[in-house]
Amino acid sequence: MFLSKRARLISPSATLAIAARAKAMKAEGIDVIGF
Numbered sequence: 001m002f003l004s005k006r007a008r009l010i011s012p013s014a015t016l017a018i019a020a021r022a023k024a025m026k027a028e029g030i031d032v033i034g035f
Helices: 005-009 014-027
Strands: none
Touching: none
């Protein structure tokens, strides 16, 4: 898949990054509180 230069410059969503980290922590058995 080809992405334009502008599309590649977009930073990932902070919300998605936090959700991914929370999912990883849950997988490790760490209790995670969600709202």
